[in-house]
Amino acid sequence: MATDRSPRKVENPDSQIGIYVHIPFCEKKCFYCDFYSIENHSQREEFIDSISREIRHFSETHNPLAADTVFFGGGTPSLLKPADLEKILAALHDAFRISSDAEFTMECNPGTIDTAYLSDYKTLGANRLSFGVQSFFEDELRFLERIHGPAEAFRAVEVAREAGFDNINIDLIYALPGQPIDRLTTNLEKAVSLETDHISAYSLIVEPGTPLAGAVAEGRIVPATESVESSMYEIVMDFMAEHGYSHYEISNYAQGGFECRHNLKYWNAEQYAGFGPSAHSYVDGTRWWNVSSLAKYIARLKTDEAPVSAREKLTPSQMLDEFVLLHLRQGKLDTDILREAFGLTIDRDMISGLETAEYCVFKDGVISLTKKGFKVSDGIAETILAKHSPAV
Ligand code: SF4
Structure with a gap:
C-alpha cells in the first residue's frame, strides 16, 4: 500500500545525460511508420543551421552537462552527409561534455548506405549502427514499403563491418498480416546469421494516422490477431534465448555488454536532451517535446523562439x-x-x-x-x- 508518494531519488544526480538528434528526412515514407519524417529534402541546409541553433540555445539555458550517449535517429540519419554530421557534432561538443567512451549510434536504412559515408561517420566518432532491416523477404519489404531488398540488408552489415563497426543492431518486424510462422523463424535465423550483438524485434503496430491504419479501417488489410501476435512473441523470445541473446527489454535482445546504453536511459527514466523536430527531452524532472513540423521548427528558430510544442513537469x-x-x-x-x-x-x-x-x-x-x-x-x-x- 502506498504511504509517502513523494519520490526521494529517481534519477542519479551523477548520471550522465543522453543526447538524441532527430533527422527528419526519409527517401520514401513507409506504410506503417508514424515517426515524423518527410520526403522533401529541400530545407536540409536550413535544418542543419536550425538544429545547431537549437543546441546552442540549450547550452545557454542549462549548465554544461556531461553526456555519455549520442543517438541520431529519425527519419533516416544515414542520409546525412558527413559534413552535416560534423556541423551538428561541433554544436553538441560546444554544448555538452561528451565523454570519450560515449556510445554514439547512427540509425541507418539499408537502402541508403554509402560506404564512404559509414567510414566518415566512424571517423567522426560513431561507434554503433542500427539498421532497419525489418524482414529478409522481398514481398514483406514491399508490403512495408521499404526502399531496400533482402540483399541490401546483408550488404549493409558487411559494409558496416568493413568500415570498422562491431556494435551493430538490426531491427525486425513480425506479425505482419497473414505472415506464416515459418516466415518468422526464417527471418530470425537470417538475423542471427549476421552475428550482430543486438537485435530488436517489434510486432507490427497499427499506428493511428498512418496509411496502414487507413487500410485496416477500410478492411483492405486484416492485422494479425492478438493471439497470433502473442504466439509469435513467444517464438521470438525462445529463439533469442536459444541463441544467447538476453531479453533486456520487451522488444530488445543483446549479447552480453551490447545493450543499448542510450535506450536504457529512456527505460530507466534517466535524463536525455532531444534536438530536431518532434524530439523529446527530459531534464530536471521536466519533459518537453518539439513541434512535429520542419517548417515550423525552422521558422521558430529563425526568430530565436524555442521550437517546443509542449512541456510538463512530471508529478x-x-x-x-x-x-x-x-x-x-x-x-x-x-x-x-x-x-x-x-x-x-x-x-x-x-x-x-x-x-x-x-x-x-x-x-x-x-x-x-x-x-x-x-x-x-x-x-x-x-x-x-x-x-x-x-x-x-
Ligand atoms: S525509413 Fe524509418 S523513419 Fe523513414 S518512414 Fe520508414 S520506418 Fe519511418
Missing part, C-alpha cells in the same frame, strides 16, 4: 507510474528501490498471486517476469499501480 504520481511501467518492460522491478524512491511497498499477496499465475518469480526483493509475464507487462504494471493508488 510524483507520473514518476511512479513510469518507473513501474518502464522497469516491468525490462522484465524486472526492484521492490527495494521502489520503496526507497517512492515509499511504496507492494502488497506481498499480490506478488504471490502473480507468482502463482506464473507471471513472475520473486527473489531478493526483485520481481522478474517470466515469458508469460513479459507478454502482459503493461497489464501487470497497471494492476500494481491500481492496487496501490491512493483513494481519491
Whole structure:
C-alpha cells in the first residue's frame, strides 16, 4: 500500500545525460511508420543551421552537462552527409561534455548506405549502427514499403563491418498480416546469421494516422490477431534465448555488454536532451517535446523562439507510474528501490498471486517476469499501480 508518494531519488544526480538528434528526412515514407519524417529534402541546409541553433540555445539555458550517449535517429540519419554530421557534432561538443567512451549510434536504412559515408561517420566518432532491416523477404519489404531488398540488408552489415563497426543492431518486424510462422523463424535465423550483438524485434503496430491504419479501417488489410501476435512473441523470445541473446527489454535482445546504453536511459527514466523536430527531452524532472513540423521548427528558430510544442513537469504520481511501467518492460522491478524512491511497498499477496499465475518469480526483493509475464507487462504494471493508488 502506498504511504509517502513523494519520490526521494529517481534519477542519479551523477548520471550522465543522453543526447538524441532527430533527422527528419526519409527517401520514401513507409506504410506503417508514424515517426515524423518527410520526403522533401529541400530545407536540409536550413535544418542543419536550425538544429545547431537549437543546441546552442540549450547550452545557454542549462549548465554544461556531461553526456555519455549520442543517438541520431529519425527519419533516416544515414542520409546525412558527413559534413552535416560534423556541423551538428561541433554544436553538441560546444554544448555538452561528451565523454570519450560515449556510445554514439547512427540509425541507418539499408537502402541508403554509402560506404564512404559509414567510414566518415566512424571517423567522426560513431561507434554503433542500427539498421532497419525489418524482414529478409522481398514481398514483406514491399508490403512495408521499404526502399531496400533482402540483399541490401546483408550488404549493409558487411559494409558496416568493413568500415570498422562491431556494435551493430538490426531491427525486425513480425506479425505482419497473414505472415506464416515459418516466415518468422526464417527471418530470425537470417538475423542471427549476421552475428550482430543486438537485435530488436517489434510486432507490427497499427499506428493511428498512418496509411496502414487507413487500410485496416477500410478492411483492405486484416492485422494479425492478438493471439497470433502473442504466439509469435513467444517464438521470438525462445529463439533469442536459444541463441544467447538476453531479453533486456520487451522488444530488445543483446549479447552480453551490447545493450543499448542510450535506450536504457529512456527505460530507466534517466535524463536525455532531444534536438530536431518532434524530439523529446527530459531534464530536471521536466519533459518537453518539439513541434512535429520542419517548417515550423525552422521558422521558430529563425526568430530565436524555442521550437517546443509542449512541456510538463512530471508529478510524483507520473514518476511512479513510469518507473513501474518502464522497469516491468525490462522484465524486472526492484521492490527495494521502489520503496526507497517512492515509499511504496507492494502488497506481498499480490506478488504471490502473480507468482502463482506464473507471471513472475520473486527473489531478493526483485520481481522478474517470466515469458508469460513479459507478454502482459503493461497489464501487470497497471494492476500494481491500481492496487496501490491512493483513494481519491
Ligand atoms: S525509413 Fe524509418 S523513419 Fe523513414 S518512414 Fe520508414 S520506418 Fe519511418
